[in-house]
Amino acid sequence: MLVDFELIKRAQTGESAAFNEVVLAYRKRTLGTIARLISRPEDVEDVAQEVFLRLYFSLDQLRTAEVFEPWLYRLTVNAAYDYLRKHRRRMESRMSDLSEQQVMLADAQAGGRVDHDARQQRQVRETVDAMLSAVSEADRILLTLKEVEGLSLKELEKIYRVNENALKVRLFRARQRVLKALGDGSKEARGKGTARAEV
Amino acid sequence: MEWKNRGDENTELDGWFRAYREACPAPEPSANFMPEIWQRIEERQRSVFYLGRWARTFATAAAVLSLAMAAYLYIPHERNSILYVESYVEALAAGHAVDSPDFEPSMDEL
Helix, strand or coil, rough: CCHHHHEEEHHHHCCCHHHHHHHHHHHHHHHHHHHHHCCCCHHHHHHHHHHHHHHHHHHHHHHCCCHHHHHHHHHHHHHHHHHHHHHHHHHHHHHHHCHHHHHHHHHHHHHHHHHHHHHHHHHHHHHHHHCCCCCHHHHHHHHHHHHCCCCHHHHHHHHHHCCCCHHHHHHHHHHHHHHHHHHHHHHHHHHHHHHHHHH | CCCHHHHHHHHHHHHHHHHHHHCCCCCCCCCCCCHHHHHHHHHHHHHHHHHHHHHHHHHHHHHHHHHHHHHHHCCCCCCCCCCCCCHHHHHHHHCCCCCCCCCCCCCCCC
């Protein structure tokens, strides 16, 4: 816990200063989680503010301060899920609008501006985003929380209020789909490489 | 062979996820982060307040209208009033009085 239970209880009574302290303590962590869940830096802060807004109006429903962190995670997951669902179509059309040449040109131009590390990080983000797009928004969030955020099954159980076995099955299936996407992507890349070599 | 490949793929995937975590560090919140949250909270509270006020006004108007209708129905009205609408049974009874029966025997029958 990043704050003590007393502070959360004070925030629950409507004390603005206490709520401010809670936000200050958790905002960095929440921003990080959202950044990895939605992978759109320009919208991270907006979604994080939505999370704290929901927290403010639902804090009185929290029965015990001990479950505050899973509660905040649940609010984060719900806000990220709403965002992903709303923006899915827009993201798909944006990707399909770009031809391969345009993508290569943008890569080359970007390459001149940013340094090697930043370029590599961008590649990693794009690759993992592409792999995660093979699964539903709900599975993407679950996988990110488990594999990227490093949450345990016990913690996920508290967040999702689902038993461990159900989570294991869901994670396994999501992982299989991502592995398939990874395999297909590698094959495609190899195919393109061969075609280019032949030309 | 299949198992070995799947194991390699799983290791590769774990590597991608680790790299992804490093490639997506937590961004620094902007200076406007807290003021914007409070602004949004106040906006939401204001809209909830107006919605509540509108709902109370609507409920009061509905209650007043119900009372007016109840009072109107409770007060007896005269039959020749323009607001009085006679029922089907009443109209039938008025048109078929006992002293003027529909069936009148003809002279032959008598």
